[in-house]
Amino acid sequence: MSADTSAPDPRAITVGFVTGAGGLGDMSFNDMAYGGLRKAQQELGFALNVLEADATGTAKTEAVAHLVRQCDIMVLLGAQHTGHARVFAEQFPEKKFIFYEEKVSGIPNLASILFRQHEGSFLAGALAGRVSKTRRVGFLGGTDIPPVAAFAQGFMEGVRHVAPDVVVEIHHVSGPGDFSGFDNPDAGFTMAAAMFEDGVDIIFAVAGLTGNGVIEAARRTENRYVIGVDSDQDDMARGKVLTSMVKRLDTATYAEVSKAVQGRFTMGVADFGLVSGGVSLTDMRHTRDIISAPVVEELESLRQAIIDGKIVVTDLRP
Structure with a gap:
């Protein structure tokens, strides 16, 4: 695991958030992650763009690609974005990617967040x-x-x-x-x-x-x-x-996004279970x-x- 120690102005950073299936308002998976993201935004002041992943196939990939180009940090929620995480993290090495639910390792600008x-x-x-x-x-x-x-x-x-x-x-x-x-x-x-x-x-x-x-x-x-x-x-x-x-997607999202925005992004796999x-x-x-x-x-x-x-x-x- 390695960390990026540069410290940019959070207000100059744009974070993109791609929901999992069902989008916001599910009172479950998506809303939990979004709550942590909004808390980080309120404290740090970065811009936030949200994509609710309703499209499928090529249309969804194009929508995600469009958002990636607009943002400095990407949060991809859910296993349906495994391919997006791999492809776009390698295609845009200058951007940081935070991906949830499946292990994707070995990409220096990608963090995988797993739960036990x-x-x-x-x-x-x-x-x-x-x-x-x-x-x-x-x-x-x-x-x-x-x-x-x-x-x-x-x-x-x-x-x-x-x-x-x-x-x-x-x-x-x-x-x-x-x-x-x-x-x-x-x-x-x-x-x-x-x-x-x-x-x-x-x-x-x-x-x-x-x-x-x-x-x-x-x-x-x-x-x-x-x-x-x-x-x-x-x-x-x-x-x-x-x-x-x-x-605790809210806690994990708040922690990982805050680190990335403050120049402390850590690549690799973070695992959250009973002990934590x-x-x-x-x-x-x-x-x-x-x-x-x-x-x-x-x-x-x-x-x-x-x-x-x-x-x-x-x-x-x-």
Whole structure:
């Protein structure tokens, strides 16, 4: 890892931000990162250009390329921008790139930001395994990509660790490579309602904006619950969101963008997990009537065991 120690005037810098699928307003993945970015902007005064990545194929690549040419620092959010990160970082070596969700190393002007979502998801799975009454829980991902697979793996391992009799159903909204699964709350509602009707009583939704539909399905269905993701979604349906597995995209974005703007950009991979507070469960403030004190204590013990290396959660990330 090497650092750039030049110190330009932040007010003379333009930062470009390309959202993941679903765009801003998802109350999840994109909004968390944007919150950290806006905090950095308010403190440092740099200009900010935002591209909500609605286009696909060539049109999207052209839109990203246009933004890159306008900016000094680029923030690319989500695995669908893996190709953009590689190509444009090499094409524009004078610019700095901050990319999230997949490991891209060996490019001197590129930083890859990863989260150990499998660790936090293990805790979400342990909670689901302890709380489920039907002994069937579900995982609903936007599409089958490595970051989502890491969530699913950790969730399954957490369930099996505490309740090996509980069945875990894995579903995805769209097929591999189709990122529309993160931008379709109607599909999330329909699929979740069918899973609930079929006997699943808790769904861990890892699907961006689509997850809002899953939360709505839980809100409308008696004795059915959801686990939120990325941001604290517990208030979206009080008493029906057991907890949220929070990824501190806000903290990571604030830190990495601030460093880059202040001339302290660091290439390479930064990894945020339980030990750094990069992932965590919420305090379950609306569901303590469902989640007993012994379960809360067990979750804390499991969290510490992962931090101490006594429990090793499978890491499927490339």
